[in-house]
Amino acid sequence: MKDTCFYNKRVTVMGLSESGFSAAKLLKEQKARVRISELRDAEDVKTKLEMLGDVEFEIGAHTKRFIEESDLIVVSPGVPSDIDALRGAADSDIPVIGELELGYMFCAAPIVAITGTNGKSTTVSLLHEMFRTNGIKSYLLGNIGRPLCEDILGITKDSVIALEVSSFQLETIKRFRPKIAVLLNLTQDHLDRYRDMDEYRKAKLRIFENQEDCDYAILNYDDPAIRELSNRIKSKAFYFSINQEVRGSYVKGERLFIDLGKGPIEICRRKDINLQGIHSLGNVLAAALALKLVDDKAGILAAVKNFVGLRHRFEFVAEIAGVRFIDDSKSTTVDSTLKALETLSGNDVILIAGGKDKGSDYSLITEQLKKLKYLILIGEARKKIRDAISGFDIPIEEVSTMQEAVAFSRKIAKKGDTVLLSPMCSSFDMFKDYKERGEVFCKAVFDEQHMANSVKVEKL
Secondary structure: OOOOOOOOOEEEEEOOOHHHHHHHHHHHHOOOEEEEEEOOOOHHHHHHHHHHOOOEEEEOOOOHHHHOOOOEEEEOOOOOOOOHHHHHHHHOOOOEEEHHHHHHOOOOOOEEEEEOOOOHHHHHHHHHHHHHHOOOOEEEEEOOOOOHHHHHHHOOOOOEEEEEOOHHHHOOOOOOOOOEEEEOOOOOOOOOOOOOHHHHHHHHHHHHOOOOOOOEEEEEOOOHHHHHHHHOOOOEEEEEEOOOOOOEEEEEOOEEEEEOOOOOEEEEEHHHOOOOOOHHHHHHHHHHHHHHHHOOOOOOHHHHHHOOOOOOOOEEEEEEOOEEEEEOOOOOOHHHHHHHHHHOOOOOEEEEEOOEOOOOOHHHHHHHHHHEEEEEEOOOOHHHHHHHOOOOOOOEEEOOOHHHHHHHHHHHOOOOOEEEEOOOOEOOOOOOOHHHHHHHHHHHHHHHHHHHHHHHHHHO
């Protein structure tokens, strides 16, 4: 039985982001004595504190003094686990969990948890659409934007939760146990937080930590390091593969199949999928396999045909004088930008990249440099990216704003070119998040389109 008695407990929530705010509200409902520790002194923080009502708080620092009287600490994903205040908590034997673990304590429904470096949001959103299309009551929660704690008290056992999970969230689990755990891929990311790839990988693999032999794991067969995990986890392993026929889901020719041990069943054809790029096949296979493990009679084709992808994920914005503009602001890793470039043919891409560095190796982008006509760099990481490809003959322009980047791309682009925003970096140096970055890009493109149309009218 999960311990959900928080009455009169002194609980400190560290970080008042969306997840921290949801955790604080849930704890208030449970009559805990909630305390808030937040670094940012911003208007949205003050608004949230007012909404919470009677809570102790500190702003501008996470101090040992403030947390030392706590019975429990709930830490937001953005707060690193190695800060002094949390080391002090460990020294004082104060338990530390995250918002994900807190929400799980109250969870009555089965969870399908999806993690990986790239494709999490697309896959979990597609799975949610598959559930809905089949009349299965589903909640889309987690790292995708709506915290688990926000809805958890209203979720009943006759529904299912499609949950996007990040490595940051998995760092602070204790008993979190998804019925189905999906690992899409593992590539370089967040090396500004983790010492190396091995530490990052260990955080991701915690998704399987508490599973039992009655649970399921969905693994990417095409990644040898992920494939071999079946020997180290307790849950029943199924695979998805673009290249091989496997126990699970796979591609064969132009068709996608699922085989749960009773023979292959065709689920759709490549032409039915609206998502761009060969990597998207893996996302569809993983989502379809998770659906079938929940309900083996569920249909897949209708949801796949209707799903057009997410905002800011390789999203067509506009065409101006024969030049296509694509918003891939959600690509915050080198690997995701590589996959975006793989999707495009020819060597006529003008790439807008840069942002806040996450310790990435940008030299990996040289695999697709032949497709680039020009590279436009923005943000804090622009010098590091320039230095990483300094030995290659490609024109580079550094600009200060997204508006300048779009205006410059419009100036140099010719009919048939593609302008691709695919940053390889996080957005937090210049924007609130990747969504704001994408919206600013789109607005700049639409402004350019408006000006181009105005010129046409004047000539008439």
